[in-house]
Amino acid sequence: MAKQFNRILITGAAGSLGTQLRRGLAPLADTLRLADRVEIEDVQPHEEAMVFDLADEAATIEATRDVDAIVHMGGAAVERPWQDVLDSSIRGSYHIYEGARKHGVKRIAYASSVHAIGFHKLTDHIDAQTPTRPDTLYGVSKCFVESLSSLYWDKFGIETVCVRIFSCFPEPADRRHLWSWLSFDDCVRLFSSALTAPSVGHTIVFGMSDNTVKPVDNSLAGHLGFQPQDSAEPFRAAVEARVPVADPMASATRCYGGAYVDFPHPDDEAQ
Numbered sequence: 100m101a102k103q104f105n106r107i108l109i110t111g112a113a114g115s116l117g118t119q120l121r122r123g124l125a126p127l128a129d130t131l132r133l134a135d136r137v138e139i140e141d142v143q144p145h146e147e148a149m150v151f152d153l154a155d156e157a158a159t160i161e162a163t164r165d166v167d168a169i170v171h172m173g174g175a176a177v178e179r180p181w182q183d184v185l186d187s188s189i190r191g192s193y194h195i196y197e198g199a200r201k202h203g204v205k206r207i208a209y210a211s212s213v214h215a216i217g218f219h220k221l222t223d224h225i226d227a228q229t230p231t232r233p234d235t236l237y238g239v240s241k242c243f244v245e246s247l248s249s250l251y252w253d254k255f256g257i258e259t260v261c262v263r264i265f266s267c268f269p270e271p272a273d274r275r276h277l278w279s280w281l282s283f284d285d286c287v288r289l290f291s292s293a294l295t296a297p298s299v300g301h302t303i304v305f306g307m308s309d310n311t312v313k314p315v316d317n318s319l320a321g322h323l324g325f326q327p328q329d330s331a332e333p334f335r336a337a338v339e340a341r342v343p344v345a346d347p348m349a350s351a352t353r354c355y356g357g358a359y360v361d362f363p364h365p366d367d368e369a370q
């Protein structure tokens with residue numbers, strides 16, 4: 100793969116998916132700038148690390164200087180108390196987009212989530228034009244950033260691929276993952292496509308592997324050229340032997356968001 104970028108900024112680079120993308124996107128850029136609020140270990144010669152909180156507007160904007168593209172993975176990665184969702188994901192992502200605008204960054208690949216559309220039912224067979232239907236405050240923050248993506252494309256010409264990641268883990272852990280799983284390697288393929296597809300504007304894509312059960316229509320993201328190569332199918336027998344069948348009428352079974360649709364308000368839970 101030819102190096103297409105001088106420098107790519109990866110936020111949330113110390114996290115699970117950030118670590119995979121450090122590995123997988125290295126062939127695309129001379130330098131990966133790794134950002135997180137926790138220290139990043141084993142910084143390699145082709146990498147540079149910055150430690151700051153996305154809620155820090157000046158530090159976040161500064162981190163976008165001299166970068167050609169941004170892979171934005173940082174922020175609350177599950178349902179969290181409102182203050183963390185607000186500071187890390189909503190304010191933090193706004194700072195990323197402002198940094199991109201001020202420093203002329205032309206392409207962002209954003210880690211959105213299934214939880215932006217979590218209350219839709221699997222039988223709805225949604226596509227990228229189906230309205231959002233978040234299942235948590237976390238999901239609301241993903242919808243907010245998808246709206247930033249739309250605004251900053253229409254008004255400022257900054258392109259974004261919003262990758263609605265479903266379940267990206269080393270292997271499928273439960274029956275829901277048999278349709279929702281995204282392998283780490285397919286995640287790398289998808290973010291590579293998001294960065295290198297010739298023209299993306301404001302694109303929404305569902306991030307899942309080539310699983311046998313496909314409850315969404317990804318055809319509106321065909322221009323990305325993403326072709327998943329892994330499948331949850333080889334794991335099916337082991338998962339079905341280990342995990343009991345869920346109630347088919349339960350909301351958590353019928354909705355894309357799974358258990359998140361039943362989560363309480365996070366601030367009530369914290370009390």
Ligand SMILES: NC(=O)c1ccc[n+]([C@@H]2O[C@H](COP(=O)([O-])OP(=O)(O)OC[C@H]3O[C@@H](n4cnc5c(N)ncnc54)[C@H](O)[C@@H]3O)[C@@H](O)[C@H]2O)c1
Binds near residue numbers: 113134136210211213
């Ligand atoms: N793993 C999945 O299946 C999945 C599914 C849907 C969406 N996503 C999204 O992908 C992204 C990465 O997820 P992950 O599974 O690697 O989570 P993770 O928790 O392992 O990584 C998130 C990283 O973001 C950093 N971070 C959090 N708040 C920050 C802040 N205020 N300032 C700076 N850094 C901050 C954390 O320190 C962490 O290293 C998240 O945005 C998550 O919502 C992941």
